[in-house]
Amino acid sequence: MTGSGNNARTAVPPSREATHRFRSRFLGQWTAQQRRGLGARTGVGGLVGVTAAVLLLLFAWLRLGWDPALVPAGYLAVVTAPLIAIDAAEHRLPNRLVLPGYAFALAGVALSGAAGGIPLEALVAGAAYFIFLLLMNLAGGMGMGDVKLAGVLGLALGVISAAAAVAGVMVAFLLGAVAGAAALLARGSGPRTRIPFGPFLLAGYWASVALAPLITPAFATWTS
Numbered sequence: 001m002t003g004s005g006n007n008a009r010t011a012v013p014p015s016r017e018a019t020h021r022f023r024s025r026f027l028g029q030w031t032a033q034q035r036r037g038l039g040a041r042t043g044v045g046g047l048v049g050v051t052a053a054v055l056l057l058l059f060a061w062l063r064l065g066w067d068p069a070l071v072p073a074g075y076l077a078v079v080t081a082p083l084i085a086i087d088a089a090e091h092r093l094p095n096r097l098v099l100p101g102y103a104f105a106l107a108g109v110a111l112s113g114a115a116g117g118i119p120l121e122a123l124v125a126g127a128a129y130f131i132f133l134l135l136m137n138l139a140g141g142m143g144m145g146d147v148k149l150a151g152v153l154g155l156a157l158g159v160i161s162a163a164a165a166v167a168g169v170m171v172a173f174l175l176g177a178v179a180g181a182a183a184l185l186a187r188g189s190g191p192r193t194r195i196p197f198g199p200f201l202l203a204g205y206w207a208s209v210a211l212a213p214l215i216t217p218a219f220a221t222w223t224s
Contacts (some may be wrong), residue, residue: 020101052081056206063209064160068111071158073209075104080202083149098152105155112159115216122158125165129154132169146197153205163215164208172197172204 056077064070079097087093105126113119130151136142150169157165180195208215 002191069110069159072105087196103154125158126155168204168208176200
């Protein structure tokens with residue numbers, strides 16, 4: 001009798017058990033989908049995303065002026081926030097956001113050539129970025145999304161100058177190395193800890209845009 005009395009006191013009413021199952025199965029699944037859908041796939045809320053794009057575009061214009069490099073910078077201003085959010089959440093960089101960047105970057109290269117610039121610098125920078133990260137991908141240290149994004153960024157920075165392209169990749173790998181070391185030192189991290197590299201590539205690009213008015217003349221003086 002005592003055993004049956006304990007069972008009676010601890011038994012969960014069928015209605016409550018059904019409600020718990022519903023919440024666990026359907027509401028839990030729904031909230032997970034919302035986190036993946038709203039947080040990862042679109043990256044940020046509409047107002048935040050638009051604000052980030054406008055601020056980055058204004059920043060690029062203030063640093064570059066009405067330069068052909070502003071064409072790819074404008075596109076990258078729009079996609080930077082969602083690319084960072086998606087890569088941080090899912091470790092991937094969607095083609096639908098990355099590949100159109102080649103059209104804008106090549107448009108910047110063409111405008112630069114028409115304005116008397118040296119488009120070969122941009123083409124070499126884009127190819128060097130792409131090939132370098134492709135080799136790292138073949139070695140297992142980089143995703144193909146990073147490789148494709150690197151090609152866009154190399155072209156975009158090459159439109160500014162060779163110095164900007166060199167600075168961009170240096171900043172990206174420096175930041176990535178710091179983040180990797182921090183992850184290894186963090187509790188529970190191991191040598192196989194995955195670090196999304198897309199955010200660091202984009203950070204390197206924007207850092208180079210910020211430094212372009214300083215490093216481009218200095219590099220030209222140094223190489224002359």
